[in-house]
Amino acid sequence: MDATPFFGYLEAMDIYAAVEAEIERRRGEILALSHEIHARPELSFEEKETSLLLQATLEREGFAVSAGTGGLETAFRAVAEGAGGGCVGGRPRLIYTAEMDALPGLGHGCGHNIIAAAAVWSAAVLKTVMGGTLEGSVEVVGTPAEERGSGKVALIEAGVFDGADAVLQMHPHALDTVVGQAMARRSLSVEFFGRKAHAAAAPGEGRNALDALVLFYHSLILQPGKLPAGCLLHGVIEEGGEAPNIIPGLARGRFSFRTDAMSKVEPGLNMIREAARAAAATTGCTQAVTETGSAATTSKRNAELENLFAALLERRGRKDPVKLRTAYGSTDLANVSHVCPTIEIMVKAGTNP
Incomplete structure (x- = not known):
């Protein structure tokens, strides 16, 4: 699938300063959501409280939310449609994925509380900033069981990502990089x-x-x-x-x-x-x-997404964001990358991978 329609649309909009200002305005809410998820870790396919919390947050922000997506109890889909009606063919269609599950004995040691909060508030901020100029759709898909069970594979099979122009996710890490790597x-x-x-x-x-x-x-x-x-x-x-x-x-x-x-x-x-x-x-x-x-598959890299987000990271003062990692794991987000343009941006949040 060609990701050009999404990028051409984004680059034509001078919204960066407005996005930065809105993020700063909502900083307290963003952190509060991450902390609340962190305080109540739930294992794969058991993310009931987390899923409901994310759904409620998105509903308050004006998204249309449906639960049980793809036949998975804790999965959900939240959609904000613009002039083009993204879910019925309007372009562009942008999806943020919100991972929710914790690790046995380690809680949110993999940072899924941060991933979920970032997904929800990225979508909400973009919707707020673009207002009536939004075309297509901005969506959040709550994806269960990344740690054990590969919930995104079931969502792929249900067609949840079909027709998406881009799927975006961030992950806390020991370095900043936009290079897609997964075993x-x-x-x-x-x-x-x-x-x-x-x-x-x-x-x-x-x-x-x-x-x-x-x-x-x-x-x-x-x-x-x-x-x-x-x-x-x-x-x-x-x-x-x-x-x-x-x-x-x-x-x-x-x-x-x-x-x-x-x-x-x-x-x-x-x-x-x-x-x-x-x-x-x-x-x-x-x-x-x-x-x-x-x-889980290896990742299919997308040069256009990597270039775009490398520039965004550099804009935020994060240097050399195109590093290859010497050690990395596996993720079901890699499977999504074979269905539509996908990127998982690694953002430095500590010193240990």
Whole structure:
């Protein structure tokens, strides 16, 4: 999709000073929303209070809000239509994504409170500043389960982003950059099935499923260079037995496989499956490797968006905003980038990624 209509429209409007002034005027409300979300962290697909809070804020700002978008309970869509009626074909159509979920045990350590507040108030400020001159539509889509579950994939499948001229999101980070980078991700359940037995009275009767899982873990994760360059595997043991004196008949781990190129996904998965088969054969167990949840892709970069937002960051005094990151993770926003022009701007908010 060509993003030119959106950019030509934006560049023709001398609204930067007005936007900066409106942000300053609403600064207290922006920070209050971020702090309120931070104080009540909710896990993936459980973001009920956060979703309602964001919806209420947008309704007060004059957006038409609909809940349950794409069949996801906590997803929502808020629309401010201008002269062109963006939802029925008017251009441009601009979407801000508001991530909402927190991390288990870390709360909003990934800054989704900031992302959500920035999305809501960016849209509200733009609507206020442009007033009757707004054409097309400005929208906010509340996107559940970025941390675990890839909620945006379900929204893509429901057509939520179809026809968008640009999808925008910011993310707090350790540096300022507009360069889109994301690793492809596959979520895996790795199970080994053995045979229970008493560890002291009948050790020869058992087949230790935990031994198989530990062997699998060591063979790939604790041997540097075993996986191809640009590939990562990390995980946790979810089940490894019931008692020390019972040989485990079942062991299960949850893993994330990531890679910096889509071409490496299947070869990497094949290596993982082969390692599981080898660990099972060595220990006399059987195994199953199952993909769980939705897959995340690498990002499709958009030079026009990157150039535009690099200039905006420099305007705000943030230098060299086109740096490549040496380490980065995965996000379902990358999937959106293959549907329509998308950017996730990294804004320095600390020293740790």
